[in-house]
Amino acid sequence: MxxxxxxxxxxxxxxxxxxxxxxxxxxxxxxxxxxxxIKARNPTCSSIGAIVLVLMMTRPAP
Incomplete structure (x- = not known):
């Protein structure tokens, strides 16, 4: 364990x-x-975090 x-x-x-x-x-x-x-089971907070990460990953390369 x-x-x-x-x-x-x-x-x-x-x-x-x-x-x-x-x-x-x-x-x-x-x-x-x-x-x-996710820890607080707050869908608004987790959705905002996921959107920020997706936007950061899909931005054009510098």
Missing amino acids: PFIALLGATFVVGFESLVSWRYGPMGIIGLLLLTIG
């Missing part, structure tokens, strides 16, 4: 750093809103 928790935490930290590196502060805000919305 502790191995699964450690593996999950490693995945989350790695994914967060990838989003931060690739999409910057707005990516972190979108991920934070999505996570808070």
Whole structure:
């Protein structure tokens, strides 16, 4: 059981750093809103976070 928790935490930290590196502060805000919305079972907050992430991923390459 502790191995699964450690593996999950490693995945989350790695994914967060990838989003931060690739999409910057707005990516972190979108991920934070999505996570808070899912944890709090608030569809508005999670929808806004998902929309921010989708917009960040579909923008044209610089």
